[in-house]
Amino acid sequence: MSEIEPLVRLTEELTKLPSIGNKSAQRLAFYILKQPRESVEQLCDAIRNVKDRISYCSVCSNITDRDPCFYCTDDSRDPRLMCVVEDPHNVEGIEKTKDFRGVYHVLMGALSPLKGVGPDDLNVRSLLERVGAGEIAEVILATNPNVEGEATAIYLAKLLKPLGVRVSRIAMGVPVGSDLEYADEVTMLKAIEGRHEV
Amino acid sequence: MPLYTTDALILRTYQLGEADRIVVFLTRDKGKKRGVANGARRLRSRFVGGLEPLTVVRLAYYERESRDLVRLNYADPVQSPMRMRNGVSLGYVEYFAELLDECSPDADPNATLFRLGAAVVDALAAEVPVERLARYFEYWVLRLQGVYPPLLLCQRCGQKSKGGGRLDPGNGGFSCLACADKRGVLLSAEALRFLRDAAGVPPEGLSRIGLSIGAGLQLESAHQQLITSHLEKELKASKILRAMSRES
Numbered sequence: 251m252s253e254i255e256p257l258v259r260l261t262e263e264l265t266k267l268p269s270i271g272n273k274s275a276q277r278l279a280f281y282i283l284k285q286p287r288e289s290v291e292q293l294c295d296a297i298r299n300v301k302d303r304i305s306y307c308s309v310c311s312n313i314t315d316r317d318p319c320f321y322c323t324d325d326s327r328d329p330r331l332m333c334v335v336e337d338p339h340n341v342e343g344i345e346k347t348k349d350f351r352g353v354y355h356v357l358m359g360a361l362s363p364l365k366g367v368g369p370d371d372l373n374v375r376s377l378l379e380r381v382g383a384g385e386i387a388e389v390i391l392a393t394n395p396n397v398e399g400e401a402t403a404i405y406l407a408k409l410l411k412p413l414g415v416r417v418s419r420i421a422m423g424v425p426v427g428s429d430l431e432y433a434d435e436v437t438m439l440k441a442i443e444g445r446h447e448v
Numbered sequence: 449m450p451l452y453t454t455d456a457l458i459l460r461t462y463q464l465g466e467a468d469r470i471v472v473f474l475t476r477d478k479g480k481k482r483g484v485a486n487g488a489r490r491l492r493s494r495f496v497g498g499l500e501p502l503t504v505v506r507l508a509y510y511e512r513e514s515r516d517l518v519r520l521n522y523a524d525p526v527q528s529p530m531r532m533r534n535g536v537s538l539g540y541v542e543y544f545a546e547l548l549d550e551c552s553p554d555a556d557p558n559a560t561l562f563r564l565g566a567a568v569v570d571a572l573a574a575e576v577p578v579e580r581l582a583r584y585f586e587y588w589v590l591r592l593q594g595v596y597p598p599l600l601l602c603q604r605c606g607q608k609s610k611g612g613g614r615l616d617p618g619n620g621g622f623s624c625l626a627c628a629d630k631r632g633v634l635l636s637a638e639a640l641r642f643l644r645d646a647a648g649v650p651p652e653g654l655s656r657i658g659l660s661i662g663a664g665l666q667l668e669s670a671h672q673q674l675i676t677s678h679l680e681k682e683l684k685a686s687k688i689l690r691a692m693s694r695e696s
Contacts, residue, residue, distance in 0.1 A: 268465070268466060269465055269466040361539070361688065361692065362542065362688075363539065363542040363543050363546065363684060363685030363686075363688040363689060364460055364501065364542040364545060364546050364684065364685055365684070366684035366685075366687070366688060367688070368687070368688040368691040368692065369691055369692060370691060396500055396530075397500045397501050397502075397529060397530065397538055397541050397542065398542070400530065400538050401538040401539045401541070401542075404536060404538060404539075405539065405692055408536075425491060425492065428492065434496065434497045434498065434524070434525055435525060435528075436497045436525055436528045436530045436531060437496070437497055439531060440530070
């Protein structure tokens, strides 16, 4: 196969994808080779479209194929309620609940002193501008439940509270369907701290 | 492939593939190690919560002689910075972890450094004022590295310094006010007194030792110069901490 240059090139390109090793890349390359021309062109078009048509929303920084994005222009959503997340794929996770009907703001990461990611590297300024404009009544901080996400949430809360909005943090605790016996101490502690009356 | 069980302090992690992590950890008895935690990024991983920076864990790993990376079996958290109720201190967690990481060579046992790190995590959980804790931690890490100059005697006149002095890492160390030129960082009598008092107590005792904002800033500046001079680079985390404190 080493002599068939186009196949080698395709395999090399596929190897660059996450969790695709050389064997998988070869298998995919041969699969693509066997497909009808139209299917391969559809795949190429889809990949090209992702790069050509998807950009970041100028309001919330979520990925979108139109600007402002679907969530920012949907009149049925509550513009007074905002959920702040680290990455665009977190929006999908929250949307799956079908329960949150507010708007989003995507930070594009979390504060990470170890990785050299500071406030200037995140969409903090635009968040403050949106909240400062006055329409937002509550900001839900839905950053990840780890040291970086917690540090980011606390940093944002310090900046947001003086703007006169309610600032809340998503709860942390044991996953549904799991067993308390196997929950670690920190998770249990957070679950007990975040308990609510029934 | 022998299984080792030890106490360890998690220093940092890197993503590996889809679901795994490479973990850098400081053990009590075998120095700093790197290992793979399979499936650590999955929601129901057995490592979940145990691999956050500066978590003290009871950890087991397999090691092969010819391999640089060990394989983690489990990491049960014993003390975690996520227990903190005062979240402002969370920003410092990665700074402490980076300083420990930079000052501990691979596989070079240093039980004192491990104990210092673990004591600092306990102090964070006990809500010791984090600025004082940071200065204490820097002081002890630098002392254990052998780079903290003696602050009692002036390096020029050899006399005891009573009213403070200047610390100039690039120019020999500490000089009393009478001998010092304008170079280096000014350390007031209060800053020196804090170091003297803090040196004799465990980190949780820092709540009882006062440190004004001005003296704290002097110590921070002096320690940053010593760290930069020792490591020949500025820590990433200290730059970010400065940016965070400037904006908030």
